[in-house]
Amino acid sequence: MSTSPANTSSNTSPGFSGPGDSGVWFFIIADMCAFAVFFLVFIAGRIANPELYETSRQMLDLRFGLANTLILLTSGAFMAQAARDAQRGLWLKSRQMMIATLITGLPFGVSKAIEWKAKFDHGLSLTTNEFFTYYFVFTGIHFLHFIIGLGVLVVLLQTATDKHKAATTRLRWIEAGGAYWHMVDLLWIVLFAMLYLLRAA
Amino acid sequence: MDNQPTAAVDTRYWRFCILMGPVFVAVFYYCWGVLGHNFPPFAPNTPASEVAGWYRENVNSIRFGMVVAMTFAPAYGVWGYGIAKVLEEVVGKDNILVQLARVGAAWTTITLLIPTSFWLTAAFRPEALPDWMIQMLYDMAWLLIDLAYAVTSVQLFALGAGFLADKRAVPFVPKWLAWYGIWVGFMFILECVMPYFRDGAFARSGILNFWIEFIIWMVWVPVLTIYAFKAVGRIERGE
Amino acid sequence: MSVFAKRSFLPVPLVWALLVIASLASAALAEGNAAPHLGATAAILIAAVKIDLIIGQYMEVRVSHRPLRLLLAGWLAVVTLILLAGIWFA
Numbered sequence: 341m342s343t344s345p346a347n348t349s350s351n352t353s354p355g356f357s358g359p360g361d362s363g364v365w366f367f368i369i370a371d372m373c374a375f376a377v378f379f380l381v382f383i384a385g386r387i388a389n390p391e392l393y394e395t396s397r398q399m400l401d402l403r404f405g406l407a408n409t410l411i412l413l414t415s416g417a418f419m420a421q422a423a424r425d426a427q428r429g430l431w432l433k434s435r436q437m438m439i440a441t442l443i444t445g446l447p448f449g450v451s452k453a454i455e456w457k458a459k460f461d462h463g464l465s466l467t468t469n470e471f472f473t474y475y476f477v478f479t480g481i482h483f484l485h486f487i488i489g490l491g492v493l494v495v496l497l498q499t500a501t502d503k504h505k506a507a508t509t510r511l512r513w514i515e516a517g518g519a520y521w522h523m524v525d526l527l528w529i530v531l532f533a534m535l536y537l538l539r540a541a
Numbered sequence: 542m543d544n545q546p547t548a549a550v551d552t553r554y555w556r557f558c559i560l561m562g563p564v565f566v567a568v569f570y571y572c573w574g575v576l577g578h579n580f581p582p583f584a585p586n587t588p589a590s591e592v593a594g595w596y597r598e599n600v601n602s603i604r605f606g607m608v609v610a611m612t613f614a615p616a617y618g619v620w621g622y623g624i625a626k627v628l629e630e631v632v633g634k635d636n637i638l639v640q641l642a643r644v645g646a647a648w649t650t651i652t653l654l655i656p657t658s659f660w661l662t663a664a665f666r667p668e669a670l671p672d673w674m675i676q677m678l679y680d681m682a683w684l685l686i687d688l689a690y691a692v693t694s695v696q697l698f699a700l701g702a703g704f705l706a707d708k709r710a711v712p713f714v715p716k717w718l719a720w721y722g723i724w725v726g727f728m729f730i731l732e733c734v735m736p737y738f739r740d741g742a743f744a745r746s747g748i749l750n751f752w753i754e755f756i757i758w759m760v761w762v763p764v765l766t767i768y769a770f771k772a773v774g775r776i777e778r779g780e
Numbered sequence: 781m782s783v784f785a786k787r788s789f790l791p792v793p794l795v796w797a798l799l800v801i802a803s804l805a806s807a808a809l810a811e812g813n814a815a816p817h818l819g820a821t822a823a824i825l826i827a828a829v830k831i832d833l834i835i836g837q838y839m840e841v842r843v844s845h846r847p848l849r850l851l852l853a854g855w856l857a858v859v860t861l862i863l864l865a866g867i868w869f870a
Contacts, residue, residue: 358845363705363716369851370724376859377753381742383866390870402807409803417796420838424792467737477734477743484730515840522838526831532803534863537810537823540870 359423360516368523371485375527378481379534382474386538389470394540396471399464404455405536408448408528415445416525419493419518426500426514429507434514435500441521442493445486452483475535482527489524492517550630550776558623559769562762565616568609569653570759576606577660580755582683584746585739592679593672600664607661614653621646621696624765627713627772628703638703645696652689656682683745684736690729693758697726700765709780713772718764725757795837802830820867828860 356362386393422437456476459465466476496517499510574580578599583592596603625642632638659682663675701723704714731749738744745751806826810819835841835852843849 358848359840361716363720365848366717367720367724369855370721372855374728374753376855376862377749379859379862381748383862386866387870393870402811406803406807410800413796413799413803416834416838417792417799420795420840421792423840424789466734470741473738473741473743477731481731519839522834525838526834529803529827529830529834530859530863533806533810533823533827534866537806538820538863538866539810539816540820 360519361512364516364519368519372523372527375478375482375530378474378478379530382478382534385470385474390540392469393471393538396469396475397536397538397540399459399462400475400536401455401458402536404451405532407451408455409532411444411448411451412525412528415441415448416522418444419521422500423515423518426511431500431510435497438493438497438500438514442490442497445490445493445521448486449483452479478531479535482524482531485524485527489521492520552773552777555623555626555773556770558619558626559766559773560620561616561623562620562766565613565620566759566762568613568616572606572613573610573657573660576602577610577657578603579660581746581751583679585680585744589672589676593667593670593675596663596667596675600667603664604661607657607664611654611657611661614650614657617653618646618650620762620766621649624700624769627769627776628700630772630776631707631713632703636703638699641699642696642703645692645694645699648692649689649696652685652692656686659685687732687735687745687750690732690754694726694729697722697761701726713775714765714768718768722761722765725761728757729754789840790837792837795833799830799833802826802833806830817867821864824860824863824867827863828856831856 356365358365418437418440422434422441425431425434425437459472459476464472466473496514499505499513499517502510505513570580578595583595622643625639625646628642629636629639659678663670663678667675700714701719704712704719704722705716707713731743732754734743735745735750738747741747742749806823809826810823812819814822832853835849835856841849841852
């Protein structure tokens with residue numbers, strides 16, 4: 341639909357070169373670093389106890405993991421398009437794309453609920469073993485990020501058509517909110533690989 | 542939003558109040574942390590006999606640590622009011638964020654006073670208490686200090702949201718620091734799983750629920766203090 | 781640092797298609813007949829490529845956005861190494 345955007349993202353943070361808002365990027369990077377620590381802790385546990393982690397990994401349902409990945413990638417595509425439309429000043433279209441982002445993202449919550457319920461029905465919980473502690477806590481924290489992201493999207497629907505805000509401001513916030521949503525997406529990509537795909541011998 | 546050069550602001554005692562933040566951190570670290578065996582704490586799977594034994598052997602230094610920690614707990618609240626007063630100059634005296642920043646600091650003071658009194662109780666007559674009871678007092682104090690995190694999140698979010706609204710070319714508090722505080726406020730939610738674990742990363746002594754959680758909060762205080770001091774100077778000059 | 785460094789933005793549907801194919805491929809490789817270490821390694825490397833795509837194409841952080849791009853690339857490198865260590869040191 342588009343190659344190079346008509347305007348680059350505008351940003352009023354002095355000295356900051358990048359889309360969106362520098363302060364929001366600080367928050368995003370901090371959050372990504374927190375998750376990097378989570379990944380480190382998980383991998384340290386896996387190295388210490390590969391059999392436990394493999395046995396537990398096999399109790400996960402790959403279909404849910406894959407579905408969650410595809411849902412977030414699709415939702416992210418609409419958000420990416422929304423940002424590009426905003427760069428062109430196509431505010432109504434941008435808003436429509438963000439509505440699509442929300443609608444295609446919501447099934448993530450449904451999938452998560454079904455997956456967790458299935459685990460609970462099998463008697464698995466965050467105290468079952470170390471793998472499942474990390475599985476529930478990290479996907480749970482990720483899910484909270486997802487919920488906050490939904491809230492951010494709802495606010496951005498308003499921002500896109502807010503006549504009281506300058507175009508540069510609206511663009512900045514849509515890009516910043518979009519960056520957050522893409523962070524939720526990329527963190528899930530790591531979680532999917534780490535929890536579901538690390539098959540041991 | 543009041544971003545005009547202000548009419549003369551009453552700055553008496555302000556710097557003293559702001560200074561109380563780093564004073565609190567230093568005193569609390571030593572008295573609560575070192576003397577009280579809380580930095581880091583006993584792992585939850587430590588046998589009661591070991592916790593009780595340590596209490597009986599160190600009874601006077603524990604009492605000292607806890608009484609000083611309790612005396613200096615209000616220093617955190619005083620600091621919080623000093624920071625909230627800087628926020629007043631950003632969002633206006635009437636803004637509810639200022640009130641939330643104050644009350645969050647005040648609530649945090651309470652949730653530091655009460656658990657320190659439990660540790661003090663354990664050290665009052667440990668020779669007469671069964672091991673399990675000393676352990677329970679230790680546990681109780683930790684469950685409160687950790688799970689009261691949300692009162693501090695209120696302060697962190699209010700300050701964060703308020704300082705983000707600063708329209709000055711050079712804000713009193715930089716945006717990244719405002720976002721950092723908001724991030725810390727959210728990170729605290731990990732403490733919710735602390736009661737489920739006797740060991741590992743999420744236990745009260747674990748890498749996540751102790752080391753990361755406490756350090757990210759404690760470093761925030763002196764950094765914000767530095768900017769607050771500068772802000773007071775700027776406010777006095779009418780900026 | 782990015783394979784896509786010099787390109788302009790790809791159309792969003794193309795990026796999406798690449799990401800979906802990569803996701804399906806990584807699942808197939810990880811669960812398939814390859815030796816577990818190799819399948820898992822492939823899955824991690826594919827995940828890294830996906831994340832690089834998201835950073836460059838969804839988030840639109842270009843190489844010209846130097847400090848930010850370096851930070852994100854550094855994060856991706858560290859996380860990829862951590863995950864690979866989990867495969868090869870277990």
